Amino acid sequence: MSASNATLQEATPELSNDGLLGIVALVAVLFVVFGLVVSPPGDIVPGLVKILLARDTLITDYIGVGGMGAAFVNAGLLTLVSAGIYRLAGAKIGGASIACLMLVLGFGLFGKNLLNIWPIIGGVYLYSLYKQEDFAAHINTAFFGCALAPVFSEILFSTAIPMSIGLPLGLATGLLMGFMLPPAAAQLFKAHMGFSLYNMGFTAGIVGTLVVAIYKSYGFVPDPVFIWTTGNNWLLGSFLTVLFLGLIAGGLYVDRASLGKMKEILALSGQSPSDFVALVGIGPTLVNMGLTGAIGMVYVLLVGGDLNGPVIGAIFTMVGFAAYGKHPKNVLPIMVGVFIGSLAKPWSASDPSIVLAALFGTTLAPIAGRFGWYWGIVAGFVHSSAAQAVGVLHGGLNLYNNGFAAGIVASVLAPVITAIQWRKADKPEEKL
Template identity: 45%
Template sequence: MKIKIYPAYYVCMFIFTSLIIFGFLIDSPKEIFNGILEIILNSDILITDYVELGGIGAAFVNAGLLSLICIFILIYVGIKPNGSTLMALWLMAGFAFFGKNLLNVWPVMIGVWLYSKVQKEPFLNYTLIALLGTTLSPTVSQLSFIGQFSILGGILIGIIIGIAVGFILPPLGAYCIKLHQGYNLYNIGFAAGLLATMVMSVFRAFGINFDKRLIWNTGNNKVFFILLIFLFISLIIIGFILNNRSFKGIEKIFKHSGRLVSDYYLLYENLAFINMGILGIIFTIFVVLVKGDLNGPTIGAIFTIAGFGAFGKHPFNVAPLIIGALLSTFLNIWTIDSPQMILSCLFSTALAPIAGQYGWPYGIIAGFLHVCTVMNTSYLHGGLNLYNNGLAAGLVAILLVPIINAFRKEPTA
């Protein structure tokens, strides 16, 4: 079997290897090893900041290693890079800072693999869902290590349920995109949220409930800011060089609505890296300007936005969502620098296609509604769905888009 590594994967390898190098520059190998053990053997439900839980070095090595492993999986099954695979890799890296680790992702991925076998289709067709489906990875850790069961029994139950949710997720994800018509970029997060809500409902019926969690690191803004700016400037420079040392054509990305499926890498290739870098810089600065904390969850959110810079987001269709989210802070009970508000603002960009398709006023409304909605959805799934904002964005899109269409003629997709 001949294995080919495409330039786009080399770019991602550079970024993710940089995370590992940074981790070893900060902490010793022993500290990193012990930190990764702490990460693996703990609950991972929202919000569990791996920087706080296992240390800076362990969190960055976990993110880098897990992302590199996923690149090798994509290469092995023969998937050519496109916007969706780049997005999935960056989501894997981002959420490996708060919820996904080197152990808990595999049962869910095995479940998706089993589904491909039952359907008698190549796993290549489902690899993207396997990567994104690891949003349900906390289910594995939570059941294995919460103490409700014996250690062996808990691990066995966690693995079985992890495989089960992975098996169910592909058809559910395919159906959910019909519900929001492509206006929620976090489609798998929406599907996984519905599934996790059902799973959590069954748990509660048997008297199993999970306490709310907020593990949140502070005090590392300076070092993380320098690192993130370096990574995203590097991404822009790489895109510039690969695009024949030119920014020509970047305005074409900015004209897209972002509605699924908007694959900027297939359409414009290396310009996608420039867009990803620009978005990364904008939102790194945003977190600092609103006096938020750069830590595992916020880095994860920034990586997610950057990843979708290859698959639906650009500065002009995310800006209205941020404005709407910020406007909500003047009326709601959460301060702008609180963990809940920072993450809600960043992840509200899931609804970028609404702003891109219908215009800024509707994008502002969508951002406002998203913040109000997401503050209540995590209870439904007990923190088992890492892409909680995907569930909230799906609900907003399902309600808002029909109303918009009822009062104005729907523009051409």
């Protein structure tokens, strides 16, 4: 038994919690360094102040708000602080935690900042105290739940509400939403059965819709925002290429057999929970993260899209969830489905909302992984329409708009596919 365990350990090198957090921290530091290189030092602090004071409603590209340097410094610092909280909480680091922290990094370029995330996190912390449970057990929910961080910014910086009222109202609303997220997320997961990887996007969409509906009934309607930068594809594409090559090289350094083990990842459906770090090891997972991120970047460039804060946020969502459900084989059908949708519907594949739908829509990757590539294309095609329709419900205050739409798509489509395939199965229970 011991010899077998030794062989397995040799075949699948592992890293400690600190080692895994160190990888995330290294990527975050590279964001900060990049930000300091591309913008004059004197522009960084004023840019960060502008970012902190932004309303953050979808879509607010921090590169357009505070400048490229400030946007990347905000994202890097926010992720470093978040990783520090994970360490202080003693949280177990696995694929889900890596996905969560990579989302913090990506959305640090549009929507999340060092000011607006704390009410949501505080609300989840209060929930853990109320339930007498360790905060570490809910820490992913807390940081994923920062999808609703713009609610705090919108209330605080709205011209319709004075600061003396907006601050306590925003804090109370954020704390309440955070308190609601853990039980709501656990319940709503059952609706899509793990076929949408962004369960918190679905949950935040539901909670955000309720909150916005209440505020609208009192006459407070969020004003739409659209800040979208262009013209930086070469610079940002070069930076992302270096990062993705670095992730692949890091995976090979940790485990020389990582490329060969990619076939084990590609064989997985990705249906949540699907922790690639635990199932296959950190080496192949890092390689998968680099390859999956590169696919997202190449898609954007091929369709003529823009690399900017929101798009890089979407790409890093793919990178993060490449540790927890996504891989090249199950994301490509979803992206193809969204692209086909752009040919058959009155919009272009390079339109901002459609580019984001193709990237974020890969949350539906488990449908392709579990039921086949053709159903993945169908899911992507349907999602391309759903993602355009649901934003009005939460007023752009749920950063994971595509996660909300995909949760609805998966909740309807997965049972339908299962029912169709049941007709072909001798023992339908084996298909579940």
